[in-house]
Amino acid sequence: MNEMSAPRILTDQDQEHCVPVYVVWETTLACNLKCGHCGSRAGDRRDDELDTQEAFDLIDQMAALGTREITIIGGEAFLRKDWLKLVERISSHGILCTMQTGAYGLNEKMLRAAMDAGLGGIGVSVDGLEEDHDKIRGRKGSFQACLKALRIAKELGMVTSANTQINAISYQYLRKVFDIVADAGISHWQLQWTVAMGNAADNDDVLLQPYLVKPVMDEVAEIFKHAQTIGVTVRPGNNIGYFGKHEVLWRGGQGGGHYAGCPAGHNAIGIEADGTIKACPSLPKERYSGGNIRDLTLEDMWHNSPELAFNRNRSTEQLWGHCKGCLYSDVCRGGCTWTADSLFRKPGNNPYCYYRVSTLEKQGIRERVQKIEEAPDTPFAVGLFEIIEEQI
């Protein structure tokens, strides 16, 4: 899940009372791009997506449970005919509404209308330099569309963020990508590892090998410092981390602020376009669905579905492998559930970790991930990977 704004900052009270502060909502699976790393294998609309009234009702239920921010995603959220109505309904509750978009076909008129409807900001996915971006996104011109949308949104006064996935291709050009998106006026640059889900599990060459996490994050730290001098905030997403020498730079300060573990189901909700409620939008439905809003109320699921509650008591029981013996296990609990689960079909062991890579490096060891089973051809499908340890 990404970070863009203040409503998402969690208080102790939010955590003690499991307030679903932040929701990421796939409002449609329809998409006009064909991304080679798309976890949800978006493209066609789902057969049974929520209609406008059902979506309104769901928004009202989120408001009643204390949600403060909703990010609409897709597919491509603006391909829903009623997307502006949804934005309006969300804003009418005083909930911050933001949109995560590929921006292909997003023009000034639409952005103006979105702003009038109350859209508080957009995050545009920029996944490399122009040629790589257009290739991985499956559409020529999609890179330029991103920059254009960012510039227009900025001129209109929106908070704009560029989101970049770090993978085996993009990691080599991060500074160049940053310079381009910074020039387009972003206030935040959000980073995330490409995760082995859906199309990225099929095209697993695209995955960064875990042993590269350290050099890449060392470079991101340099970009972070440079970005500060030009007023741009570099934000590592929830699956980027953890601890090590840079944690204090981007997350921390004295007495907290560091990575605090996956918020899925504790303070976050993910919604699929058909009304399936999950703890995080990226987790696979088969094992993480808490039910469907057509069958149960959101409150009922939030209170009673074990699939949504797995993070709430911050147990370390599910940890295994290297994470089990880690100094930070109690706080971090293996980092992003999605990242680990996508590799191993269970959470609790995460090789994409700075502290882990540094610790192993001191022992002369590095880790690689290797696919041993393909993912099925369904949205949010995961394959199976194993960790190979190598002597450096």
Place this chain on the structure above:
Amino acid sequence: MDLSTMPKGKPSVSLPLCLNCAEYVLDQAVPCPHCNHDPMKPGGRYKDDGFYARDALERLLDVMERAAKLQENVENKQE
């Protein structure tokens, strides 16, 4: 929203920083597992890279914010 009816969760813990290497530690009372220094003695990277100044500023802002809130409460009570 009535918080008392919400499911119960465990809040995350806040780890202290080692005031020498600026990495997080579980316990400031024992030598830092990362740099082996006394985590409570400011020095090293923590000072050199400006984290000392940043944290001092944050603490100051925090105190100012709390003072402003207290003042506001006093004024509200007087009204």
